[in-house]
Amino acid sequence: MSDNDHTTEGEPGALRTPIVAVLGHVDHGKTSLLDKIRGSAVHEGEAGAITQHIGSTAVPLDTISDIAGELVDPDDFDLPGLLYIDTPGHHSFSTLRSRGGALADIAILVVDVNDGFQPQTHEAMDILARTGTPFIVAANKIDTVPGWNPEPNRPSKVAIESQSDRVESDLNERLYEIIGQLSSKDISADMYWRVQDFQSNVGVVPVSAETGEGVPDLLTVLMGLSQRYMKDEMAIDVGGPAAGTVLEVKDTQGFGTTIDGVIYDGTIQANDTIVVGAKPNSIVTEVRALLQPKPLAEIRSDEEFEQVSEVAAAEGVKIAAPDLDDAMAGAPIRVVRDRDTSDVVDLVQQELADIEVSTDDDGLTVKADTLGSLEALVSTLEESEIPVMDASVGDVAPRDVRMAETASSSQEQSILAFNVDVLDDAQQLADQEDVRLFGHDVIYRLIEEYEEYVEEIEEAQQ
Numbered sequence: 001m002s003d004n005d006h007t008t009e010g011e012p013g014a015l016r017t018p019i020v021a022v023l024g025h026v027d028h029g030k031t032s033l034l035d036k037i038r039g040s041a042v043h044e045g046e047a048g049a050i051t052q053h054i055g056s057t058a059v060p061l062d063t064i065s066d067i068a069g070e071l072v073d074p075d076d077f078d079l080p081g082l083l084y085i086d087t088p089g090h091h092s093f094s095t096l097r098s099r100g101g102a103l104a105d106i107a108i109l110v111v112d113v114n115d116g117f118q119p120q121t122h123e124a125m126d127i128l129a130r131t132g133t134p135f136i137v138a139a140n141k142i143d144t145v146p147g148w149n150p151e152p153n154r155p156s157k158v159a160i161e162s163q164s165d166r167v168e169s170d171l172n173e174r175l176y177e178i179i180g181q182l183s184s185k186d187i188s189a190d191m192y193w194r195v196q197d198f199q200s201n202v203g204v205v206p207v208s209a210e211t212g213e214g215v216p217d218l219l220t221v222l223m224g225l226s227q228r229y230m231k232d233e234m235a236i237d238v239g240g241p242a243a244g245t246v247l248e249v250k251d252t253q254g255f256g257t258t259i260d261g262v263i264y265d266g267t268i269q270a271n272d273t274i275v276v277g278a279k280p281n282s283i284v285t286e287v288r289a290l291l292q293p294k295p296l297a298e299i300r301s302d303e304e305f306e307q308v309s310e311v312a313a314a315e316g317v318k319i320a321a322p323d324l325d326d327a328m329a330g331a332p333i334r335v336v337r338d339r340d341t342s343d344v345v346d347l348v349q350q351e352l353a354d355i356e357v358s359t360d361d362d363g364l365t366v367k368a369d370t371l372g373s374l375e376a377l378v379s380t381l382e383e384s385e386i387p388v389m390d391a392s393v394g395d396v397a398p399r400d401v402r403m404a405e406t407a408s409s410s411q412e413q414s415i416l417a418f419n420v421d422v423l424d425d426a427q428q429l430a431d432q433e434d435v436r437l438f439g440h441d442v443i444y445r446l447i448e449e450y451e452e453y454v455e456e457i458e459e460a461q462q
């Protein structure tokens with residue numbers, strides 16, 4: 001158990017499951033890898049091998065040990081296992097870490113060994129570096145590397161050196177440049193061997209999401225990293241009011257608008273009063289029902305739920321409550337319990353204010369699908385020294401066009417929209433008022449398109 005002196009009403013010193021996010025470029029194998037991890041767990045373990053939550057999958061320590069064999073001795077660990085967020089990509093990677101909360105504690109950066117680093121890989125690494133999130137690189141698709149030797153006793157080091165050269169050297173470069181705070185000084189082709197001793201919080205694990213090779217190693221390294229780097233942060237107040245993050249807002253038959261979320265501290269109970277981050281004001285409502293999937297048999301079936309009376313960290317849950325329509329993906333969920341509602345509302349507002357931008361300065365209007373991606377977009381713009389006037393979550397609405405219109409320079413009368421739709425009336429208004437709309441699902445491309453446009457304008461003016 002934890003030696004942390006954090007005491008609780010319920011179980012003193014309880015540790016929760018670290019939450020794992022899978023990031024990487026499109027088509028590099030994020031979804032396949034998650035499926036493989038789930039598949040391996042179900043295949044290897046007995047009943048109860050994994051628990052399917054809402055939006056996430058829990059793989060307990062015993063199951064990881066079953067898969068990893070002698071690599072993981074449960075006696076060496078006191079964390080209960082790993083919880084994987086099912087939706088890959090940084091859209092769901094909210095970075096509300098400032099007050100101890102975060103959607104992901106640890107990450108897997110998936111890189112296709114044949115394709116090397118691509119824009120979304122860089123983007124993901126920027127997010128991880130900025131948030132100081134420990135991560136490992138899953139060098140995926142090793143089954144496609146000619147001459148790869150799929151022996152049970154560890155993949156050939158020579159093959160890694162020759163074939164994933166690009167991954168290694170790119171990673172090396174990026175790591176030196178961006179991730180000073182991570183302790184990796186010399187990422188090299190033999191990193192894979194050293195991470196087995198958990199000497200560093202970055203490593204490269206060759207895997208195949210197709211054949212499953214390397215998956216045991218991946219789980220071993222993740223479990224080891226969590227134990228080494230995350231243990232103290234995993235102390236939770238089991239009996240305390242829950243803290244969580246919204247993953248998705250959606251309609252659920254019979255329950256109206258519901259939120260899928262992850263609880264990372266405390267406990268949420270039916271009838272609890274909760275505060276949920278929303279625009280323009282936080283929502284204060286009462287939990288009507290807590291829903292979780294029925295046991296294992298229906299893996300990935302989103303349709304059938306059972307009601308539960310309480311959910312404790314770290315677990316995924318669907319929350320049914322009145323007035324959830326304006327809840328934002330990536331926003332905080334907080335149970336009020338014996339605190340003042342207004343204090344909790346202030347807390348939630350403060351967390352949101354840290355991410356959403358609204359200034360009197362001149363600059364762009366920015367929209368994104370979740371708070372996590374909004375934060376990533378805004379920080380990338382800041383790094384490129386592109387000023388932002390207003391940044392918020394959601395589809396581009398007429399209000400945003402009106403906002404963009406107030407920028408003084410014509411080039412800043414633009415909206416950068418990441419992974420969201422443009423509402424019809426907003427499009428009409430933009431056409432009418434000459435506000436430029438840029439949309440993309442890759443942050444770098446979105447910014448590139450805008451920069452090209454600015455260049456064109458500047459050239460035209462010369």
Ligand code: GDP
Binds near residue numbers: 026143
């Ligand atoms: P995502 O966009 O990152 O989630 O990528 P997907 O998991 O959808 O994978 C993209 C494509 O690569 C699919 O056709 C997969 O079948 C294939 N793929 C993923 N992992 C592997 C692998 O390890 N080996 C091979 N040969 N194909 C893979």
